[in-house]
Amino acid sequence: MHVILEQIINGLTIGSFYALIALGYSMVYGVLKLINFAHGDFFTLGSYLGYTVLVFGAALLTAHFGLWGALTAALIFAAVSLALVGLIVERLAYRPVYPAGRLPAVVSALGASIFLQNTIMVGWGPRFQAYPSELIPNVHLQIGGIHLSLLQILILVMSFLLMGLLYYIVQKTTFGAAIRATAHDRKTASLMGININKVILFIFTLGPALGAMTGIMVGMYYRQISFTMGWNYGLKAFTASVLGGIGNIPGAMIGGLILGVLEMLGAAYISAAWKDVFVFIILILVLIFRPTGILGEKVAEKV
Amino acid sequence: MEQASFPGIAKIFSSPPLRITLITALFLIYPFLVSDYFIDIAFYFGIYALLGLSLNIVLGEVGLFDLGHAGFYAIGAYTTAILNTKFGVPILVLLPLSALAAALFAYVVFSPVIHLQGDYLLIVTLGMGEIVRLALINNPFGLTGGPNGVFGIDFPSLGAFLVVDSSLEYYFLIWLIVGLTILGLTRLQDSRIGRAWNYIREDETAANASGIDSRSYKLLAFVLGAALAGVAGNVYASKLMCVSPESFTFWESCLIFCIVLIGGMGSIPGVLIGAAFISLFPEIFRPFAMYRMLIFGSAMILMMMFRPGGVWPRKRGAVQYESLLGDTGRADV
8 A cells, every 4th residue: 555655656746747847838838729849848958957056056055055045046047047048939939930820830849949959968968967966865754654755755845836836827816817818719818908929928938937947856856867858758748738638727737647647657557668658548548538638628629 | 535544644744844854864863973872861861751741641631730650650660670580571572561561550540539630639649659669669579679679671672683782772762662652642632532631621521511521531641641651661671771669759750740841731842842851951961060950950940930831832723721820820919
């Protein structure tokens, strides 16, 4: 019984990574109907920026602000930088192609992804980078017979805080209502006085910032990062957002968590090598029986 | 009367005859003017052209989003690799068999999901592509050789007197196949099937209302596209003499997708230009070393800015792509 609980908690940990990345995909998809292939690379770039701060600034930062200060600085630095990168990419690569429709935007997004990925490769080199692991004390706790590391608890708390914050922004604030309205019907929303461009800019700062912070958490959890990891995480996160109902914000979170738990349970009880196959089969089954995802609404296709 | 019985072929050779002749002549002379290295580059251009043409049936003609096309390519390549190395079946016999295997896979796997719309179909194709690749890595029944793949695949041969084993011969083999495919697809575009496909792309509901069985036609597109990708896999496997799962990643599917969109959906010359861009660009910019992929990424964005409909979009009377391209409207409404 304890083993299965531990597996579920491990699943929730990686699931929260997927969920946080999936939020970026889902927000962009909801508003622009664009699969933002560059999002996985936002996440990688954030991870590398955090790595640089932690490796080169750690001594200085730790001396002045302590351990938590250094970590916070890395998170904030990566989030702010990636918010800027998100804005720049939107401005240069996406905005000029919106008028042409969605398919050219897919190619443009892939182009942006190649560009970012190779920028990282040129900047940090093609090899794996070992993430500084001594930052968080390697403490293991035992709660009711379940082994948990301090790092894992920290990651879970932080990702749930971030998800809660985003849920609050999207569901409770006026600006969130504007995002939801735009996702629902862009034309009507703009007629009601919502500034669509502001909404687009907002999702292109929020999504990459969340992705960047996830990147740092992934780096600390797995202790190594590579410039191509954005593809794998991006693919899984995109899958998660479809599983939950693409364009739907709570759906993306639930989809990510479910995907993570399924993956860990599949690895533990079926086969570690086949776990990803298992995940994709579940995805396809969900789409066969519930084509709009778990929380997705039935949207009538335009005739 | 001769012309009336072969309208498609007649169309190719009569409407812009000079252009076709010149291009064909260029392809015939080219390999004798350059070194083996450049012949090989032209060979991979041919492989990508064939893959682009195969996806063009699904994406360009019917408008179905398929981001798992590398899966069909992989099935063709592995069918060839396994049957040749384990059972010694000749490569040329395996050419139709690989096509058949990929087509059968497409039929079985897409029958239950073909009703899905737009992006949901896209994610299923993406999942299928990944499942194929992961299955190959996991080495089921010890057949696929895991991450290392299968080695020691034969050359294609017709008995002993014609063995395809040099760059030059492979070049002619792939471009012969591409040429035949173009002939066939040009005929198909103007046929009843081609028109039904385009009708489904433009307006599926109206197509159904006019008595077109859109389900069967969509499946047919997937099956045909998969078969052609399987052929590409067969030639690729015998050229490389080994296959490994690395060649059939999601990335490869994305590249094939870009070939069709960069060239122009549904346009055969467009697909050839797209394939040329994808295969030749990284070679031309080789002197830039690490920076060449940066240029490649930027070039993709720039092309979509200046030619969003592709380099050579299909011109065919009233057929327009607005219904597909105009879904989202503009950002600054």
